[in-house]
Amino acid sequence: MWTEFPPLRRRLRSQRGVTLVELIMFMVIVSIALAGIVQVMRLTTANSADPLRRKQALMIAEALLEEVRQAGFTYCDPSSANAETAQNAGECALREDFGNEGPAGTVFLRPFDNVNDYGAANGNPVAAFNDGSGALADALGRRMNLAGYRATVAIIPEALGDIPAGAGADTDALRIRIVVDYEGADPPVTLDGYRARYLPVPRSE
Incomplete structure (x- = not known):
């Protein structure tokens, strides 16, 4: 009977639980x-x-860039009588009407009829896409439900391929830079596009 105790002790030791330190x-x-x-x-x-x-900011930038690129780009204001045929800015006739720009002091309505209407001649960023309260608006002037987003456009005369960089109204190529920013954006979304002046309609002899 005494010979059974050592195996019993070994079994008890092998079934022992974890210690407090291990736990x-x-x-x-x-x-x-x-x-x-x-x-x-x-x-x-x-x-x-x-x-x-960020993806939404990119979509906003793409939409605004497309709007600007679809505007007219002639030597004269598109509302001028010979806007489609003038060979340079000096040939522009008097404007027939105010188009969508309105007389001095009125609020401009988008979409503008000329690319240069969207930005300053010096290429500085302009908040051309805001409504009267400073919020982003669509091309029809309706406020977008996009709180916290800000967008600017810069129109910059720049050489494009074989087209040299001109100056003033005789510039034939423009860089359009759209910057969309929102709270926490680092860096903001920047989208560049180009707009070249199409050849005017040949004069009929």
Whole structure:
């Protein structure tokens, strides 16, 4: 009967649980791992909206660039009588009407009839896409439901291929730069496009 005790002791030792020190170490390791996972999840959640806002800013920039590029680009104001045939700015006739620009002091209505109406001649950025309250508006002047977004346009005379960079109204190529910014954007979305002047309609002899 006494010979059965040593095997029993060995079985009891082999089935022994973890010690208090081992349990504490396990809890510490699991706590550190969970803290790291929670931190990663927090950062991911906090930044998950930024790609969506950046994509939306890019869509806004593309739409505004397309609007500007579709405007007329002649030596004369498009409302001039010979806008389609003038060979240089000096041949422009008097304007037949005010077009969509209106007399001095009136609010301009988009879309403008000339690319140069969107920006300053010196190429400085202009907030040409805002309504009277400073909010982004569509081409019909209706406010966009896009709080926090800001857009500017710069019209810059620039050489394009074989087209040299001109000056003033005789410039034949323009760089159109749209910048859309929003809170937290770093850097803002910048989109460039070009607009070349088409050859005027030949005069009939």
